[in-house]
Amino acid sequence: MTALIDVQNLTLKFRTDEGLITAVDDVSFTINRGEVMGLVGESGSGKSVTAKALMHLNAKNAVYTPESKVLLHTDAGTVDVLKLRTAKELKVARGGAISMIFQEPMASFAPAITIGSQMVEQLLIHSDMNKARAKEISIEMLDRVGISDPAKRFDQYAFELSGGMRQRAMIAMALSTKPSLLIADEPTTALDVTIQAQVIDLMKDLVAEFHMGIIFITHDLGVIAQTADKVSVMYLGKIIEQGPVREVIRHAKHPYTQGLLAALPKLDDLDAPLTPVAGDIPSPLERPPGCVFHTRCPQIIGDVCKTKLPVDAQVDASHSVACHLYAEGAKV
Amino acid sequence: MSEKPIISARGLSVGFKIGSGLFNKTILKAVDNVSLDIKRGSFFGLVGESGSGKTTLGRAFLKAVPITGGHAAYNDDEVSYDLGTLTGPELKDFRTRAQLIFQDPYAALSPRMTVRDIIAEPLEVMGLTKTREETDARVREIAAKCRLNLEHLRRFPHAFSGGQRQRISIARALVSRPNFIVADESVAALDVSIQADVLNLLKEIQREMGLTFLFISHDLSVVAHTCDHLAVMYLGRLVETAPTRTLFKAPRHPYTKALFSAIPSLDPDDRKGGQRLIGEIPSPTNQPPGCKFHTRCPVVIDRCRIEEPKMEDPGDGHAVSCHRWKELLAMPAG
Structure with missing residues (x-):
């Protein structure tokens, strides 16, 4: 498979009156031709901001760290989208190689x-x-x-x-x-289920026909299960778990991913109680230290979660999770 | 749940005049000939696509839109009102008994009022409390039920997340101690992780306070988990009503079946697609003759294009409006 876009160590902060707000924190992923990547997370998790960074489309107060790279591979060579400045240069990322569809048509x-x-x-x-x-x-x-x-x-x-x-x-x-890459930001959220099903079918046909890559942003795991090949779960600007869609949905490792799946009403068991993820997503102004999820985590181990940032642990070659439960030495 | 209905509608219609010219007075029938009972203490679900008339029907039960045909009545242990003719002090009294929770917790709360004032406003407007102490006590009591603490009451809505805002909207709807609540897409704007929390809260409150809910939603999986009875609407008409479990186990109307098969499955290997509805819901100003669903129905026959089916209840409480439902029972699903 040929890589279309490589996102490396993307960190993005917004300069505001209240200080610098971290919206995306050290995010890396690759999308290949003909591949659909789902980007899941609740409001405020940084999914849309990440997608906009691929087109260098964030507001003027956005600050990217020097390590952040968005490498776009085209027939004419590879460019770092974040280094492009003029509108003419940016044409390749805005409507040229990358197109975007939005939630509210x-x-x-x-x-x-x-x-x-x-x-x-x-x-x-x-x-x-x-x-x-x-x-x-x-x-x-x-x-x-x-x-x-x-x-x-x-x-x-x-x-x-x-x-x-x-x-x-x-x-x-x-x-x-x-375009070789299509960014679809909640394209079906405003639609009825029957129309959503039609649009999902259409998008699947189009991937097959045009052989492009798609980033599918949504908060609906059902839509992801139906469309994506691989999925990245975001929480407060960090990718906390990523892997092939079957792996992540069937063998979710991160307590947040597990919580999201448990919160979904299931049709095959109407008696199952609905279990919400406790608490609310913290304000980006009060970003928790350590693991960003520790304030809501039901499986918190102890001080390590409150102070130390977890690193990615490989569950297998393609499935990784950022959680202290799976740190080296701990059992996966 | 009691057998007595709190809301009963017979042949209920709601129409709106559209167009302003002398010769251009079209009537848009948003709700057409709906008969339905909502039993006391039930959690009644109303589903359908946008444009099916579910919101208008909910509003008609609150007397928030003019009823243009048929009857709708409200009955509790103390009063019984005909919603078509209700006016004056009785209407005022009805307002304390029936309340609405809105869809968008970001738009429904005034940004200039504190949470305390937002929740207290209905009490003051309706004159239900005499002193500020009494108002405060009621507000605190209901806020506690909705898991809002005293600190929250002093703040303004912008300081709250979506889930918390929706809890504020719920507290505001409950503060007049109503018997009947219409919750119109009350979790649609919330994230999944929060949605479950709000649904659990609604169920808890319903049990504790013995309320009746009309829960309007387009999300079938949410409805399946919260409601005990369901009604499916299409283009202003009811097409099927049944207890939730019965409806999910054996839907009888082709539209209901299509709605179910459109729910995206969580199983990545279950990408069969199922039965897809083609096209979209027709415009209510330009309704097809015969069965309203015939333009999209996968099992349409000539009769459907001419004759409108009637609601049929074979006696098991599972009513359906389709010419072919009996034949279709014998046919394999899908």
Whole structure:
């Protein structure tokens, strides 16, 4: 498999009036061609900020540490996205090799410009085709994502489309530039289950067809189980567990991952009590020392969790977990 | 649970006039001919896609939207009200007995009021307490039930997380000691880890205070775990009602079946996809003739396109509105 993007030691802080806030802390992962990576975590865990860093899209007050690297591999060579400065240089990461679809498609389309002109505009920016050809490709793409009567939709505005239709149009727009990496930030969260199932099917077909990589950000482990090949679980800016999706869901090691799975209502056992993860995610201003999860951890060992940062322990070659329970010497 | 219903609806309809021109007065029927009983002390679930009318039906039971057809009645041990004609002091009294918990705990709480004032507001508006001491005592009592401490009461909503905010909304809804609560997508905006906590709290409060809940949700797995009775809606109509377990074990309506098969399975090897619904829910202003579901139904026949099915209860409390449900029983699932 060929690597598409290598994220190495990504640490990102935001400069605010209250001081520096750590949003992402020493995160590393690789995505290969044709691979779907799920990024799971609750609100405030840093999933969206991590994804935006891949396009260097975070706000001006974001500070990256010098060790942070986002290596994007393209046919033209490898670039560190975080080193790119001008809009022209950044084109490769923004809409060129990487595209993004957002949670709320209504907010992502300009309301007063037709869907079609928005699609054509980005094709004109990212390729050297003429307007007529761009229109042709856009209509083709709308058709490909299952929008009926694409030529008519091309001339409509976002408000004229239903929620599911808008999300399809969003996907069509993101894919028309043929990116090698697609970042999907909660693309199905605002949709009904029936429409969510359609969009998930569509995305699976598209991965197979275009052979691109996808980062699928969600808080829904069911959606991850249905779409991803591998999964990274984030908590307060750290990846606390990562591995192949089957491994992580069936043999979760980290107490937080176990807690997330236990909190899900299960359909095969309606009598099982719902067990929440105790407590709330701490404010990023009050980042706990030691293991970031220790304030809510039901399996806390002792002072080591409160003072020492756990390092990644390998459960096996591809499955790793950052928890003192599995530190060297402790039994896995 | 008692056998007596706290809410009963017969042929209930809610319509909205849309369009303003002289010749352009369309009526949008958001809820159409719904008959339904919610028994006292039950946790009644209402499910369906967006646009199915579940929120409007919930609001109709609170007399928060005008009822344009049929009847809806509220009955507890002390009073019985016809929701269609309720006005004046009786309506005021009804407001203390029926309350709503909103979906978005970020939008539902005023950022300029302390948590104490937010929870106390219904008491003051409804004139339920005479002195500040009495109000404070009620607020503290209900806050404790919702696991909010005195320190929390002095703060403003922005200092709280989503789960805590939702507990504040719950306390506010409960402070007038209502009998009937409509919880409209009350956990949809919460993270899974917090969602379980809020659901457990709602169940606990329901048992302790003997409340009746109408729980509106699009999330079937959440509904399965909290509700004892379910009603499924599609385009303003009820399509199926049954006790939760019965419905999950043997759904009778093709729409209910499709909803179940759309729930993403936690098993990565179970990517079969199941039965997929094609298309989307039609616009309520442009409703299909016959069975409203026929445009998306996988087992549609000609009769469905012409004749609208009626709700049928074969006597086991599992009612369904489909021409073909009996035939389909014999057919293998999927």
